[in-house]
Amino acid sequence: MMRALPLALLLSVGVPTAQAHDLQYTVTGGQAVVVRLFYPDNTAFSFESYEIYPRDGKLPVQVGRTDAHGRIAFLPDRAGQWRIRTFSADGHGLDFRLTTDATAGLSGSDKPFYERHARIVVGVALILGLFGLLNLYIRKRKRP
Amino acid sequence: MHIPDGFISPQTYLPAYALCAGLWWMGMHRLRARLDEATLPYVAVLTALSFVLMMVALPLPGGTTAHAAGIALLAVSLGVWMAFLAVSMVLAMQALLFGDGGITALAVNALAMGFLGSLSARITWRLLRPLHEGAALWLAGWVSVVLPALAVALVLGLQPVIAQDAAGKPLFFPFGLRVTLPALLMPHALVGVGEGILTWLGYRYLTRLRQRHAT
Structure with a gap:
């Protein structure tokens, strides 16, 4: 019994550390702003890099690549203006802004x-x- | 090949504007005496053709697009300065009115496509014309697309070196030369084939038209 005590203590200390490596997930529906990027002949701007910045922010809130259909799904967490930068290796790309309202819905964009x-x-x-x-x-x- | 806003640093576009402004002034100064009622319709039609060609995107393998520009046709028909100013005018209109190509990048685009494209086309044509006119025209068209693409690839590919934040992250275009050189040169080498044919056919047609008007 006395021998088992240190082992039990050691295990109980180690549990939170082990939990930190246990990545979990939840699935919820949400309202996203979907930006689709395409060339004039309707070819999708697919698998290209993009960055989303808050207005006047220097750090991006989202970076990634467009999907196969050239889309970016963005879930803004507040009302405001967002800057979207996209670029491909051959120099195609866009730098534009969109505005979301208090419900995180789209309320305007550069056109x-x-x-x-x-x-x-x-x-x-x-x-x-x-x-x-x-x-x-x-x-x-x-x-x- | 039109570089948009936000892709190149002020360290690049400010000197480019200074150089381009000097060339625009020199071009206008040289052409003031040359422009007359006989030349203007050709310049107008070729400039409009260049504009339309730049607006027609051709899909290429790899999911990208490119376009012809008619720059070599302008350069061999009307000279380097006329072509440079005409292409600059088209690029300025596209950037200011239609959002095609950035306003900050206008000078770099004009220098690459308008000046380098026209100059390389004209030199190629002048050098090779005594050997074979058709081949000279085709090559002039090809060079007028590939050399500007090389210049744009260099400008874009150097951005990560020119402008970085404290952590070393590129502030503007993020890909280096290893990526930009093949990404721009390969599709434009293909587009250059079409541009060469367009230059050859267009020049032949214009020469015939001019001869008919002269008689």
């Missing part, structure tokens, strides 16, 4: 002003318009 196809039309029109103006300027300059 390109024009859609892809509209951009082409607007861009070509702008270029031709600018050169048209330049043409008028050159004519005026050459007029005696």
Whole structure:
């Protein structure tokens, strides 16, 4: 009996240490902000690196890689603005912000002003318009 | 190949802006006398073509995309300075209006694609034209894509060395040269093949058009 006492004491001291290595998990549903990243031809920006920072924060709250569909699932823990940086090794990527409200739902994000196809039309029109103006300027300059 | 905002450090983009501003000024100064009513329609159409080509992303193996740019066609048809200014204008428009390519990275993008792309295309074409015009045009197109890709790979790949926090973590683009060089050069070597064909076909068409207008 007396011999067993030190062993029992040693085991009881060791239990918390052993528990610290016992990784457990829970599964719950939650509201996530899902960002999908894709190229103009709809190819997913899959398995690429991303970082999420709180507004003006220097340390990321989440880092990882996009999934096979190019998605990032983010569960913000408070209302505020978040900065998302994504990058691939060949230099593609984005650096944009989104805002979540008090219920951690999405309430706003940076959006390109024009859609892809509209951009082409607007861009070509702008270029031709600018050169048209330049043409008028050159004519005026050459007029005696 | 358009570097977005947040990928390159101020230590990189501020000197790039200074260099680019000097080249833009020099380009405008040189072209002031050359631009006339006969040249402008060609410049306008080729600039618009370059813009459209840059907006059309081609899917490549490995789940990435790339695009042609029409830079060599601009350079061999209209000269280095004209091509540099036209491409810079396209890049500025894309960055300021459409969010394609960063505003901070504009000068680096303009130097790589606009200046290096045009200069390398023009030199290649001038050197090889006496030997074989078709091959010279094709190679000019290929070089105009691959050399800027090399420059962008170097700029991006050096960022982890140029800007780090106290713990040694890269503050901007996180991948080094071992990653960026193959990641950029391999797809662009492929895109360069298409750019070469485009340069060859485009130049032939423009030459015929100019001859018809001259007669």
